[in-house]
Amino acid sequence: MIKAIKEFAYQFLKETKNTPIKVISHHDTDGITSASIITKTLQRLDLEFSLTIVKQLEESVIKELPEGHVILFVDLASNSFNYIKEIKNKVFILDHHEINSEIPENVSIINPHLFNEEEISGAGLAYLFAKEMSEENTDLAYLAIIGMVGDQMDKNIGKIYNQILKDASIEVKKGVTLYPATRPLNKILEYSSDIFIPEVTGSSEGSANFLRDIGIGTINGQYKSIIDLNEEETSKLITAITVHKTDNGSTEDLIGNIFLINFFNRLEDARQISAMVNACSRLGESAVAISFCLQKRSSKEKADSIYTKHKQNIVKALNSLPILKKIENDNYVIINAEDKIKDTLIGTIASIISNSKEYTQGKAIIAMAYNEDKIKVSARMVGKSGRNVRELLNSVIDIVGGEVGGHHAAAGALLQKDKENEFIEELKKKLEIKLVKV
Template sequence: MIKAIKEFAYQFLKETEQTTIKVISHHDTDGITSASIITKALQRLDREFSLTIVKQLEESVIKNLPEGHVILFVDLASNSFNYLKEIKNKVFILDHHEINSEIPENVSIINPHLFNEEEISGAGLAYLFAKELNEENTDLAYLAIIGMVGDQMGKSLGKIYTQILKDSNIELKKGITLYPATRPLNKILEYSSDIFIPEVTGSSEGSVRFLREMGIGTVNGKYKSIIELNEEETSKLITAISVHRTDNGLTEDLIGNIFLVNFFSRLEDARQISAMINSCSRLGESATAISFCLQKRNSKEKVDSIYAKYRQNIVKALNALPILKKIERENYVIINAEDKIKDTMIGTIASIISNSKEYPEGKAIIAMAYNEDKIKVSARMVGKSGRNIRELLNSVIEIVGGEVGGHHAAAGCNFWKN
């Protein structure tokens, strides 16, 4: 695949010497980090370009592409060949989603599915491409790792990601997977949404009492972070969480990779950065997210404020769940939020529900919300078993019309209300 990326980069440079570039990327963390990498790479080339971030690549977006521009899609478009073959533009695609039709003549694409490669996120592909454009772009490798973490691909690293990690100077540690791993332990336990511990989660006093009971105290009046715990303290914490948690998770699930990034001159957990980027996009602040990714001055304070607002929106959405219309069958549950939850938030809520203890493994969570004159659907599979959720949505869209994107366990689509 690396050889193909070299040729892809050569063709791109040749096609864009005298032509304006239109870049289109997805609005999730992987798409935003991808767009940030491409933005910086094109600025260094002094290429003329514009950037658009989209929730989903709909037919209307493709029909309105500027004539005469070279188009670069990042983290999307592998499922849009039926639309792309109708336009006259030269199209370049860096994407990792499944391909379901023949590649048109006007399209050059790099997709791991074509090379039987390890799973690589859009940001990973954007970085490999940028590195071929200019070796100076190795300083953007940290964004490829954040994008990987955002797409939940950080559990094991193949050959390509191992090299990207070396380029990035990001520190990799094994540890308890509660995050952010750089924050005081009592606060992590209090605010954790991954693991529910009765009388601890959501309680400041409960989290302190929980730590005191296992013999973990403060140092200079402050609790250690996860990455500061010694082996004995880590073992105590794992045992205590395993005994008290209510989500039926395995002890092994508590240990995993932690990626530590030097971000705005501070050591940060990549998962926390990913969550903050995602919050910007969900609240329509993708430009701010890109500035944040590139560590532009003054962007962090704004993102901190957006992230706080985003978390408040999640709480409001979760509080609305009991009053929403639901249809539940043996293998699926449909949750119709209508206009009570924003369409940009419905995917986050579907993910939270799928990771909760409420539904059994293998059940499909299908959540819907209004998106102006369309309905946004976000589908998640509970656990690691179950059918391909993207194929399930595809079978529906073939009947009602619309666009589908996503993966085996997480996918989404839009269709008209009428």
Template sequence: MFKEVEDASLEFLEVSKNKPIRLISTRGVSGMTCAAILVKTLQRLDKKFSLKITQNLNSETIQEELKKYQDTLFILCNAGSKNLEDFKDSKNKIFIFDSKKSVGEISENVTLLNFEKLKQLSDKDLTSSSICYLFSKSISDKNKDLAKIAIIDAMENENSLEESEINSLIVADIKDLKIKDGIALYPATRPLKRILEYSTTPYIPGVTGNGPGVSKLLKETNLSPSKSLIDLNEKEMSRLITAIKIRQSRNGHTASFPKKIYLLKLFDNLEDVREISFLIDVCSKLGENSVAISYILGAKKAKSKALEIYTKYRQELISGLRVAEQTEKINGNGFVIFNTKDKVKETFVDAICSILSSSPDYEEGTTLVGMSYNKDKIKISARIIGKTTKNLKEIFERTISTFRGKNKGDTLVSGHKLKAGCSLEKDSEGVFLENLKKNLEIEIIKM
């Protein structure tokens, strides 16, 4: 065990006596798995606590929380490392379990566990959930059964779990983990016909969302539609991988995808860990955080609700993907723009852009821009495919500067170099598109 973690757990057990606890976590897989681990840990300690899930932990939210819960111990997970200055004047004891780099000085009332504190572990593989698990395990060996929750978060990393020191330690504590070589299409436990048609990661041209395309692939590989991935032998798996690679390798793309399948026992069934991760993310993304956490902790009522949310989301996503593929595109030098208008919900545009950005239909360096209407607004999301010197967030900032003065709140750009998005008034569509095309063309000239 790590001394820093052990010291933090001993301190927590001492200072939390007769203290109410405020647990704050974030949305998404990392936030949900962190929350689930700590909720179960606190329940087993019979601690009195309340839980808050937030999209982003900013200074305003922190000050509101500290003011409202003055005589309370705080635990922040998957957040807080970048907000250290906000805690320096507080009298509350605060524990922060966050994998990200810290910003600011650590005050006496703060105990921080992040990759800087756990220097012997690689920051690339260390997740906030793994920190929460190490803390929980240090409190009691009875919490080893929570290791499987931490490993769900690790699925975000493309490396196999066995190649990571921290993940190897966590895997060693899991009794019901099964690992199989192959291609990581999920769910690996469902019939091939279904998983191929609904495969978005990886996206398979001519197969994803295409029933006849699925049948054609299965026929040429001589595979039964009713078989699952975990049923395939080595030769069958090889034929499937080859067929997918052929469909993915165009325009200089080299097909690449995880080669390990991870299965966990959940609700007395073997379930694909990647599907569990995606299901949790979908529930959280749609604001069903309590369902996500209850599902992770094995509540049977939450299972049916989570599966209902997840199934509907995947069906709508595949439907939206078909619409996006069939929508007339604006093709320029180094960019492609598609507007699904009111045919696709604006909540799916970001995911559709992300999926299509892995398609070999587009050359490396292409900027892919998706648009969708939401009443009198337009949601815009963009991705850059592969490596590039372009900065997508800066391009969007320049593009919307023309009408930012009029609708400042609606035209703030989010994202980073390779991914950006914004929302604006529908009547600004024409001006936006003209400015965007000009700015994208300028970037090509610069290159």
């Protein structure tokens, strides 16, 4: 793949020598960090470009692309070739999503699926491209790690990511993956959206009592951070969380790599940075998100404020779940939020639900929310086995029309609002076909 990236970069420079560039990227953390890497790279090359961040690559986005530009798609487009083949411009794609049709002649693409490579996020591909352009861009390696964490690809780090970690000079520690790992432990437990512990989550007194009961006290009036815990304290914390938490995850899910990045001249947890980037973009502040990624001082306070608002929106959305329309059987639950949850939040809510003890392993979670005249659908699996939800959504969208993207265990779709009832009926038919294990 590295050899292919060299040729890709050469062709890109050749095509853009006297031609403006239009960059399109996705609005999640991986897409924003990808866009940040590309932005800095093109600025350093003094190339003329403009950037658009999209929720999903719809046909309307393709139709609005400017003529006479080289098009660069980042962290999307691998499953949109039916639209892209109509583009008259030269198209370059850096993406890691599954390819579902023949690659058009006007497209040059780097995608790990074409090379049987290790899984690598859009930001990882953007970084490899940037590094090929100039060694100066190795200072952007930290963004590839934030993108990796944002797309939850940090479990199995291979050769490529090990090199990116080396380029980034990032400190990696094993520990409890609640974030931010650099902040006092009582505050992490009180405000964590990753786990829910009755009488602890949301309570400053409850989190202090929880830590006192397991023998973790304060030093000079302040609790240690996760990265400062010794082995015995870490073990006590894991045991206590496992006993008290209400989700489906195992003890192993609590342990992993903690990536510590020098960000705004302070050691920060990559998971926390990722969550803040994601919040900014999903609240429509992608420009703030990119400035924050590139450590522009003016964006720091804005990002902090947006992140606080985002967490409040999540709590509000979770509190609305009991009143939402639900269709449920042994294999699935369809939650139709209509206009009661923002479409930009529905994926986050689906993920939280899929990690709760409310539903059994192997159950499909399908969550829906209105987006003007469209419906955003997010699909997740409870646990690590079960249906390929991307294929599931694809099979329904093939009938009712719309766009699909994502992966085996987490996928999304966009369809016209007037297809709501038809979509639900077709979805139920597909979901009621029980999985047969061979």
